[in-house]
Amino acid sequence: MKFQPDNNGYYGQFGGAFIPELLYPNVKELKDNYIQIINSSEFQEAYKDLLKHYVGRPSPLYHAKRLSEKYNTTVYLKREDLNHTGAHKVNNTIGQILIAKYLGKTKIIAETGAGQHGVATATVCALMGLECVVFMGETDIKRQAPNVARMKMLGARIIPATSGSKTLKDATNEAIRYWIQHPETYYLIGSVVGPHPYPDMVARLQAIISEEIKIQLKDQTGNENPDAIIACVGGGSNAAGAFYHYLNNDKVELIAVEAAGLGVNSGESAATSQLGEVGVIHGSKTILMQDDYGQIVEPYSISAGLDYPGVGPLHAFLHESKRAKFMNATDKEALQAAYELTKIEGIIPALETAHALAVLPKMDLSKYNTIVINLSGRGDKDLETYIQHLDK
Template sequence: MKYQVDDNGYYGAYGGAFIPEMLYPNVERLRKEYRNIIEDDGFRKEFQELLKEYVGRPTPLYFAKRLSEKYNTKIYLKREDLCHTGAHKINNTIGQILLAKRLGKKRIIAETGAGQHGVATATVCALMGIDCFVYMGEVDMERQAPNVARMKMLGAEVIPASSGSKTLKDATNEAIRDWINNPEDTHYIIGSVVGPHPYPDMVTQFQKVISEEMQQQLKEKEGIEDPNYIIACVGGGSNAAGAFYQYLENEAVTLVAVEAAGKGIDSGESAATSVLGSPGVIHGSKTLLMQTEDGQITEPYSISAGLDYPGVGPLHAHLRDSNRAKFLSATDAEAMEAGLQLCKLEGIIPAIETSHALAALDQMSFQHEDIIVINLSGRGDKDLDTYIHYFNL
């Protein structure tokens, strides 16, 4: 199993747990117990029931007829945008809140960029009656104001991160500081496949429901489980990890990860880690990250609040190095046009993160009989202000 995490928390050369001593007991307990907990029959039953009755799974695998006609191929959209709260993030937060309860934790912290993970965390904390504190960069709070309001309505305290670029990286820094100060009673619900082991694998295990459903739905619709291509956007990479998971070892399926090129790969305002990154340690794991020659983290940029992260999950770093996944990038302009195209061809307004995945269609060539699945990771309600200003609507 070349693409699974090993016993030490590594995917190839990437992963591990590089953490302050204060967090060692917390992370070590998680590492020792998480697999037993999430594979327990009682846990699985409760998790599956909530995914069905609360989240609204399975999400549809929708044949995008007009989009397919435009590209002369078969394009399916995995509709994670139809999940409760509007994105795939809820799959992970449901799993982690159930885990936190079994670990006896009384307080939840989270980081968020686009706000979708913050909303999903606030949602499950309200559901379970647990105190919730969400760290969010000041810049992201401004451009994702509706999600800030949603979190507050759900009872969460939203704490601004005012250091650095005031975006996702800085919110994560603040959340880790909080966890160091409150290691006993607090569980940190990390929103992506990043952070110290076991988080990258744990989040992947909660998101793999996406590709499990995809296999079954393709069998019903096409008579086969395997598409030719799966395309997903990647910031930290949780929606991509979920969409890729069941196909990791099946090299007949081409996995396509699309990062944010911002204003251009070489513009100095980008978040295309697979091109610009080099190995280093960020937020508790060894992975690819954008950094200067002396190891200082480079500030990322994207029009999408969920993709401007200077690193990528260790699984994705391994997929890039091993050439198992094809890494592309889309500029702000390419992503925005691709998002608007989906609106006009299919009547679906995608999150700007998802629009980056859609932009890959113009960078690739397909056969007429190919089957392409694009993971539609979130809906565009949260991004309406950005769309309005960009297109002067």
């Protein structure tokens, strides 16, 4: 089965570019140039150099021995939390800032939920001396204060989104509106969402994760293929990166974990694959949570990075084709998983990542010898939430 998009950006029925006419020149410019830029020796040299000397790649593939003993299987953690800025997001922003420079752009806009993409974008803008504007939901600004402070220190201007649930969806809406009004800007999208070519471009830039997993796993075990790879999914960029080089290898099970919030059917959830239907959001056709009138249903998760009402078109296709298994974890299960990893391995994960860890107790682990979990971010930004629930 083909897991790369066609020329119009479709993975099966999902993808495409549903955009206002005013944005067509911007998106076409990117579509016409991104693959040529990414494949150029100039880009690859600059990208790899920054990933190595600035970001700190390769990120370790860590054999979590005590976690493995507890679950009677072999668990490896891909330590994206050890990247500069504390998450996988920087893999994408380094790549896109280089593409923006190739296209002659001088002003960057971005959306952010948990703040990690905002921090990663502000970081590379500071590095390259470019103006940076970040849109962030008012709710997320309050619950992700450390990342807001980092963005401001890095010189970014933060514009609050005050509509809807005041979270990631609304920040994206505001960013797109701003982009329409200021078409000279470059929109640095943070996940495998949005109009083509963004989902494919972001997946390609995050593919460094699975590229390294293959090399590191072979070095440590003699086999580059785990039995399963687990990653959390909101929009889905860390999962896309962890899955990318295994998409056509059906011997490797791909497990995507969504946020169930207070329960899949509680009305307070972000489990898109379970609750969603086919529709269009933020420029692409995908699976999204909507009511009988096609209006977007507000998502909820304790994690600011997972409360998105849709999922990237690649993941919608992986779900429909059954190439990936979609699971979910509630707020409570994610918190328990985070506390467990912290106490067993001395690693405090981001709340997003904790959802991926939370499915281990739900799986029949007897059929897995080796599992890789993408530890997509560190938990510093979520300490206030962790502290609030510590004694509950």
